[in-house]
Amino acid sequence: MDVTGSAVIVTGAASGLGAATAARFAAAGATVFGIDLQPSIDKAEPVGGVTLIAADVTSESEVQAVIDTIVDAGLPLRVAVNCAGVGWASRILGKEGPHSLDLFRKVIEINLVGTFNVMRLAANRMQQEPVATDDNARGVIINTASVAAFEGQIGQIAYTASKGGVHAMTISAARDLARAGVRVCTIAPGTINTPMLAGVTPEIKATLESGIPFPQRLGEPSEYADLAAFIVDHDYLNGETIRMDGALRMAPR
Secondary structure, three states: OOOOOOOOEEEOOOOOHHHHHHHHHHOOEEEEEEOOHHHHHHHOOOOOOEEEEEEOOOOOOHHHHHHHHHHOOOEEEEEEEEOOOOOEEEEEEEEEEEOOOHHHHHHHHHHHHHHHHHHHHHHHHHHHOOOOOOOOOOOEEEEEEHHHHOOOOOOEHHHHHHHHHHHHHHHHHHOOOHOOOOEEEEEOOOOOOHHOOOOOOOHHHHHHOOOOOOOOOOEEEEHHHHHHHHHHOOOOOOOOOOEEEEOOOOOOO
């Protein structure tokens, strides 16, 4: 599917995977509407073709307002990429007692419910667009899981549950949205060189890299963006979760 002259939504677009993905689709000729929280937007560098809009992915009204902005601009919505997420860690039983139920709910709310919220609202708009290919395709939705969905580490119970849910939604969503001409795929990144790792020491970074079979380095956000663009371009990819991890299989800790 060609995105030239179309609208693309990217969540978490102010930094990391989202920023790289937004820039990648803008370079391909799309008009990108990036969703993020205002504090993150305030720190972001401007990118041509990318409009950052403050919105909470868990809010129906705020996400719908972004979609309404796209409609008002007269652009067909062809792609939505869900990159927004949090990775707060805690064990089921820790030194302070059992895992906070509020923390667990919050991680699920942002990572899983937020992804579903954007997916359902974007798909609803996509089904109203004219077909874009000979196969009657109207749009593509790409969600972000994690290798933690398959090998959750100690302290990742909430994160693992949320990302496992994103992976589990993939085939069901693809089947649900087939009649609308909307494909759904998920990317499950391994250890990526995002701002969340900016504060780690060189020793910790080297330890992380040593556990990756090949290539023995951290992944780059640009590689995620390239894979997202490939999924959009490849019309026969649907209902699949693709690991992008250098053959990493996470150890318990």
